[in-house]
Amino acid sequence: MTLENKLINKEIQDYINANLNTDLHTLLLKKSPFPDVSMPEIVQQIKGKQTAQKKFPFLLQEGIVFPPQLNLEQSSSEKTAEYKSQILKGKKFIDLTSGFGIDAYYLSQNFEEITLVEQNQELLNIVEHNWGILERKATFINHNLEDFLDDNQEHFDVIYLDPARRDQNKNKVFLLEDLSPDILQIREKLLATADQVVVKLSPLIDLKYLISVVPGIFRIEIIAVRNDVKEVVIFLSSEQKEGIRVNCINLESGESAFSFTFGEEENSQALYSEPEKFIYIPNNAILKAGVFNLISERFGVKKLHPNTHIYNSSEKISDFPGREIEMELIESKQVKKKGQFNIISKNYPLKPEDIKKKYGLKDGGKDYLIFTQSKKGKIILKSV
Known part of the structure; x- marks a missing residue:
């Protein structure tokens, strides 16, 4: 039996829900009351539900399973993912860095065919399980994205990527060449595989630097939530487009978006x-x-x-x-x-x-x- 199937047992779920406000350090010192599920695995689910309450409340339903904390931290919030979903539409959508699948779940809502690629098999299993609970269909592929691009023969309307922003020592990195994957190296392959490539980047990245090193950018979204900048998202195309449109949005503020063409300043x-x-x-x-x-x-x-x-x-x-x-x-x-x-x-x-x-x-x-x-x-x- 997989971990996902063990965790959705009613007794285990009741125990998790009963301990949502318990001190987790104290809980970790206790022995698990369930022979097939360890206390660290239970605590992982409690942390997941605590994170979901603030970050993605749509996952607070029976049967949802949560991954380790690092995967939760790297996931987009429900609010930012929902905003991005309003921009994209087409027939075939692929997320090459699926992670916990929050962005894919929202961004793919206006597409007929959805593919999720993730190199971490355990994480992909969790996402596939959750999408079954949410009644969303997709093709789930356990593969390294560079190898997938080399082997792939399909063409997509949109490719989405959220490169990892931590190095081997788990320190945060910001320059494009330090990210995994390095989109500068695979840019041409990406644009040969899709009409449009969308990349989520750190809110700290410099716009002038971005535009100077990444050819093909035609749109940039600077997304804040309650005045806290969360993401810079770039849109690439192999087609020549006139000007780079920049949109500044402050979600949950009641403020209108501020848009301009790069160079107007x-x-x-x-x-x-x-x-x-x-x-x-x-x-x-x-x-x-x-x-x-x-x-x-x-x-x-x-x-x-x-x-x-x-x-x-x-x-x-x-x-x-x-x-x-x-x-x-x-x-x-x-x-x-x-x-x-x-x-x-x-x-x-x-x-x-x-x-x-x-x-x-x-x-x-x-x-x-x-x-x-x-x-x-x-x-x-x-x-x-």
Whole structure:
């Protein structure tokens, strides 16, 4: 009997559910009450359900089995996978780095034929088991992706990859040549196998570097969830396309996506002024894109300083993609000692922790203090 079949036993599932809030270190010291399932295997399922509660709640149903923690960490969240699924459609979809299959499950929803390739047989068994529970059909192939590409004779509408971003010592890596697989080496094979190639990358990767080393990019998605940038996703095609479209999306924020063509920033001019009534801070997906002048030009808001990516206006801009705060300029001596504030420090010599110590401030509350710099020098802004 496979581990998946053992774990879905009702008694074992009841035990797992009863211990979702138990200290796992204490639990690991206990002997498993089940002869065929070890305590580490039980704890692995508890960790999986705890992760699923936040990251992919659609898997919180009877019969689902979870892989080791590292596979859960490397998986996309339900929110980001669902967003990407809205972009792709066609007949034949293949995920060459299936992993736990979250991206494949969502991205393949608009395709008729689905193939998942994964070199880890145990992980693939778990995914195949779960897709059976979820009543989703696919072809599951246990293979190294480079060997698969060499042997494959099929053509696909879309290939999806999420290269491993850890080296042999499990340290995080970010440059394309350090990833596994190295998409620079297999790019031509990928484009010969599919009309479109989609690659999920680290949120830390530099866009200019990407475009300079990877030919064929025609679209980039910078995906944040609640202002935390989670993924940079690139779209490749062998067809010549005009311009590279970049979309900055901040999921669960209620903000509209901000889109531009790569190169627009270089032709944009920012406006400048000293602080006016309304202050704006772009969301982190936009800050990641580095379109600091374009934001000023598009929304008619003014920067405080060339290196201060905070904007302002005398009239309220209601659809700005980021934070909008009504503020006033104050002197250092006006900072309320021992007050409670949300502290923001941008282009300022002191970090928020240092500011809190200097003024004896506490985090939190409804009020904001922004320590920053305009063209005239260091300034402090307080929410009204």
